[in-house]
Amino acid sequence: xxxxxxxxTKFLFIVIALTAATPILLQPFxxxxxxxxxxxxxxxxxxxxxxxxxxxxxxxxxxGLTGYLSFGHAAFLGVGSYSAVWMFKLLSMNVLPGIILAxxxxxxxxxxxxxxxxxxxxxxxxxxxxAFAQMSFNLAYSVLTPITNGETGLQVTLNDPRILGQQVAxxxxxxxxxxxxxxxxxxxxxxxxxxxxxxxxxxxFCAVIAILAxxxxxxxxxxxxxxxxxxIKTNQTRLNYTGLNSRPYTxxxxxxxxxxxxxxxxxxxxxxxxxxxxxxxxxxxxxxVLMTILxxxxxxxxxxxxxxxxxxxxxxxxxxxxxxxxxxxxxLPDGLEGFVIWVAEHFVGSGWHLTSGVLFMMVVIFLPGGLxxxxxxxxxxxxxxxxxxxxxxxxxxxxxxPHVAE
Amino acid sequence: MSNSNLTRRGVLKSGAVAGAGVxxxxxxxxxxxxxxTNEPMGGSVTLGFNVPQTGPYADEGADELRAYQLAVEHLNxxxxxxxxxxxxxxxxxxxxxxxxxVEFVTGDTQTKSDAARASAKSMIEKxxxxxxxxxxxxxxxxxxxxxxxxxxxxxxxxxxxxxDTTGKDKxxxxxxxxxxxxxxxxxLAPVLAARYGTDRKAYHLTADYTWGWTQEESIVASTxxxxxxxxxxxxxxxxxxxxxxxxxxxxxxxxxxxxxxxYGGNMVNSLTNAVxxxxxxKQVNGRDFExxxxxxxxxxxxxxxxxxxxxxxxxxxxxxxTDEGTQAFVKSFGTKYGFPPSQAAHTTYCxxxxxxxxxxxxxxxxxxxxxxxxxxxxxDGLGNGKTTYRAEDHQCFKDVLVVRGxxxxxxxxxxxxxxxxTPAAQVTYDPDxxxxxxxxxxxxxxx
Numbered sequence: 142x143x144x145x146x147x148x149x150t151k152f153l154f155i156v157i158a159l160t161a162a163t164p165i166l167l168q169p170f171x172x173x174x175x176x177x178x179x180x181x182x183x184x185x186x187x188x189x190x191x192x193x194x195x196x197x198x199x200x201x202x203x204x205g206l207t208g209y210l211s212f213g214h215a216a217f218l219g220v221g222s223y224s225a226v227w228m229f230k231l232l233s234m235n236v237l238p239g240i241i242l243a244x245x246x247x248x249x250x251x252x253x254x255x256x257x258x259x260x261x262x263x264x265x266x267x268x269x270x271x272a273f274a275q276m277s278f279n280l281a282y283s284v285l286t287p288i289t290n291g292e293t294g295l296q297v298t299l300n301d302p303r304i305l306g307q308q309v310a311x312x313x314x315x316x317x318x319x320x321x322x323x324x325x326x327x328x329x330x331x332x333x334x335x336x337x338x339x340x341x342x343x344x345x346f347c348a349v350i351a352i353l354a355x356x357x358x359x360x361x362x363x364x365x366x367x368x369x370x371x372x373i374k375t376n377q378t379r380l381n382y383t384g385l386n387s388r389p390y391t392x393x394x395x396x397x398x399x400x401x402x403x404x405x406x407x408x409x410x411x412x413x414x415x416x417x418x419x420x421x422x423x424x425x426x427x428x429x430v431l432m433t434i435l436x437x438x439x440x441x442x443x444x445x446x447x448x449x450x451x452x453x454x455x456x457x458x459x460x461x462x463x464x465x466x467x468x469x470x471x472x473l474p475d476g477l478e479g480f481v482i483w484v485a486e487h488f489v490g491s492g493w494h495l496t497s498g499v500l501f502m503m504v505v506i507f508l509p510g511g512l513x514x515x516x517x518x519x520x521x522x523x524x525x526x527x528x529x530x531x532x533x534x535x536x537x538x539x540x541x542x543p544h545v546a547e
Numbered sequence: 548m549s550n551s552n553l554t555r556r557g558v559l560k561s562g563a564v565a566g567a568g569v570x571x572x573x574x575x576x577x578x579x580x581x582x583x584t585n586e587p588m589g590g591s592v593t594l595g596f597n598v599p600q601t602g603p604y605a606d607e608g609a610d611e612l613r614a615y616q617l618a619v620e621h622l623n624x625x626x627x628x629x630x631x632x633x634x635x636x637x638x639x640x641x642x643x644x645x646x647x648x649v650e651f652v653t654g655d656t657q658t659k660s661d662a663a664r665a666s667a668k669s670m671i672e673k674x675x676x677x678x679x680x681x682x683x684x685x686x687x688x689x690x691x692x693x694x695x696x697x698x699x700x701x702x703x704x705x706x707x708x709x710x711d712t713t714g715k716d717k718x719x720x721x722x723x724x725x726x727x728x729x730x731x732x733x734x735l736a737p738v739l740a741a742r743y744g745t746d747r748k749a750y751h752l753t754a755d756y757t758w759g760w761t762q763e764e765s766i767v768a769s770t771x772x773x774x775x776x777x778x779x780x781x782x783x784x785x786x787x788x789x790x791x792x793x794x795x796x797x798x799x800x801x802x803x804x805x806x807x808x809x810y811g812g813n814m815v816n817s818l819t820n821a822v823x824x825x826x827x828x829k830q831v832n833g834r835d836f837e838x839x840x841x842x843x844x845x846x847x848x849x850x851x852x853x854x855x856x857x858x859x860x861x862x863x864x865x866x867x868x869t870d871e872g873t874q875a876f877v878k879s880f881g882t883k884y885g886f887p888p889s890q891a892a893h894t895t896y897c898x899x900x901x902x903x904x905x906x907x908x909x910x911x912x913x914x915x916x917x918x919x920x921x922x923x924x925x926x927d928g929l930g931n932g933k934t935t936y937r938a939e940d941h942q943c944f945k946d947v948l949v950v951r952g953x954x955x956x957x958x959x960x961x962x963x964x965x966x967x968x969t970p971a972a973q974v975t976y977d978p979d980x981x982x983x984x985x986x987x988x989x990x991x992x993x994x
Binding site for chain 2: 186283296299300309312314315317328338417462491
């Protein structure tokens with residue numbers, strides 16, 4: 142169905158089901174309980190999961206398939222955000238024109254940067270993209286302030302023309318972003334027992350687009366084009382010897398992945414109409430590399446998992462402060478409590494980077510294939526227990542490269 | 548490999564799935580039943596403290612957080628009550644706000660607009676905060692203020708000194724107790740002219756964001772009005788940590804005053820660089836070269852150490868003031884933490900108290916009611932003398948202190964001395980002053 146094999150169709154449906162149930166899955170602890178700190182089912186974070194999932198899927202098309210490690214993908218995200226916010230300022234608060242422009246502009250931008258950067262490969266390519274991204278960051282931060290509003294970030298104001306839409310909403314404020322009248326901020330809260338589930342329109346909008354993006358990337362992975370990209374990763378020199386010019390393929394992959402990043406940027410601005418220059422900083426570019434590696438390079442599901450993982454840490458662990466720790470460890474004797482809190486303090490709150498850094502190291506050392514490999518290992522262990530000795534000994538096989546795996 | 552077999556069944560199936568996907572969002576159009584965003588239902592009310600815990604303003608953020616915790620204690624009737632006892636409005640009773648116990652959540656703004664908004668959003672959406680307060684960078688404060696306006700909660704700005712916060716980017720749901728760049732300029736310029744003469748040539752280094760821009764504009768305007776000349780103005784990135792390359796060009800000009808429009812860690816680094824390059828011993832046109840830091844704080848003075856001595860600047864408040872409110876606040880802050888509070892701590896403490904008091908007087912947490920109670924509110928006893936929350940732009944008007952780095956500090960906290968207290972009348976401006984136009988408050992939004 143949908144031009145996919147049976148296995149992939151099943152896979153796609155699992156992803157759709159998971160995405161649709163996210164507001165419930167991410168809210169496992171009842172409101173008011175001590176563990177509710179770890180609930181992540183609120184609109185902003187769910188939207189981020191979907192959006193950064195798209196960003197990582199797109200990045201994976203370039204890095205996972207061709208092996209070209211771009212260290213400047215945040216530039217496309219930023220360009221997408223700025224284009225979308227400008228559309229909100231000039232045209233209307235409908236998110237559609239903003240997102241479309243975001244994809245187009247970032248695609249063009251990627252074409253220019255890709256054309257130059259792809260003349261080199263390996264580390265030189267990475268450095269070139271990093272340089273371009275940092276250049277765009279500095280342009281947005283200080284040189285192009287009339288367009289980007291510098292450090293303050295580009296915001297929508299009451300004075301913007303918005304020629305196609307409302308300039309000022311009925312309540313005297315800037316109208317909210319919407320999709321033909323459906324407000325991105327509106328949500329339906331359903332209390333069930335001690336739980337409260339928030340079904341947010343903006344999240345489902347992002348989720349539908351994320352699923353489309355996922356489907357498209359699945360098609361690319363399974364297409365002859367995807368096979369060509371994988372050939373480039375395996376041995377580009379040999380490919381060139383066969384008389385094939387590989388540059389158009391890498392450039393196409395680069396532009397597609399740039400457009401994915403632009404789409405993510407446009408969505409980010411649609412959920413919260415602000416575009417800040419920090420989005421283009423090299424740390425943001427590094428983040429998507431981490432997401433992809435953490436989840437599993439070249440796998441379909443890995444980058445999405447990685448994106449969710451990092452965003453979860455960034456938003457949940459950074460909110461745990463000393464007070465919360467006191468509540469948790471109040472059962473310990475005084476001296477011990479002080480010590481435990483002193484230790485724990487460094488891993489939560491502003492120290493969340495430390496926690497995610499440690500986790501990242503563990504994953505890279507013990508699960509080189511990322512979280513997906515972890516899942517596969519567990520799956521295999523379970524399978525082997527069921528049908529003992531089916532001959533497929535994972536330990537003795539060279540690790541199958543996770544290209545086509547899910 | 549792709550296998551696109553177009554069958555009738557396949558098309559129907561795909562169509563049904565796609566249709567379901569498109570129809571999905573349309574069922575979520577209902578809005579919540581509460582009268583306004585995050586109406587507190589139980590026995591407690593949650594406030595969101597959004598401060599920088601990392602980045603160039605982390606020191607200020609840490610001190611703000613201490614003050615917030617102190618304010619929450621006092622509101623809940625714990626501790627000695629601090630400035631609640633000296634506050635001219637007696638609506639607060641020490642039983643929380645409107646009888647509800649005050650709880651709080653904290654977040655890290657990372658001194659980045661994006662991160663700050665994400666953090667504030669999670670406070671509003673996840674933790675049910677009915678008021679967000681914080682800042683320490685005007686860029687962040689403006690971004691979060693915009694978010695609070697959209698979300699329908701009150702924003703009580705913390706340390707934000709840009710004119711734009713209550714000027715071009717003012718919002719009906721946002722309120723600022725702290726003074727602004729225009730006030731610094733108006734208070735500082737006469738003192739500068741009196742001490743350094745009226746024919747100086749100034750060179751500006753400016754943090755490249757809204758606060759830096761408006762402070763530079765304000766200082767340039769007020770010093771030029773007194774006869775100074777501006778040689779050059781150079782923007783430096785907020786994330787910069789080494790300013791040597793910006794200081795060297797100063798030596799090549801005939802400027803005899805360096806104005807550092809920097810704050811926090813930025814200012815500590817740029818001042819240290821300037822002193823390392825020997826600017827303070829320098830003579831230009833037979834006169835001593837001078838350095839001015841228009842916005843000063845004790846935390847910065849501590850970071851800069853020796854280099855700060857004799858340097859003029861302005862500040863919102865200083866712990867060495869002798870009025871009743873200041874003394875009460877310094878006492879309870881000192882008892883809890885062992886050192887005196889900074890101006891950042893003071894303004895955030897005041898903002899929390901002012902918000903709580905406005906809720907009590909309005910009898911509701913509804914942002915529109917609270918906003919009305921704050922507009923035009925006149926009060927005293929919070930350490931700054933008589934103060935007014937102007938209704939036109941939600942800016943507080945009060946006296947401004949001109950301070951100088953102390954030559955012989957008696958302790959590591961006694962680093963600044965007050966040179967002059969500029970009366971509120973001298974720093975008051977018209978709501979439609981050209982430096983503050985270009986925006987509108989809009990209507991209050993209750994979500």
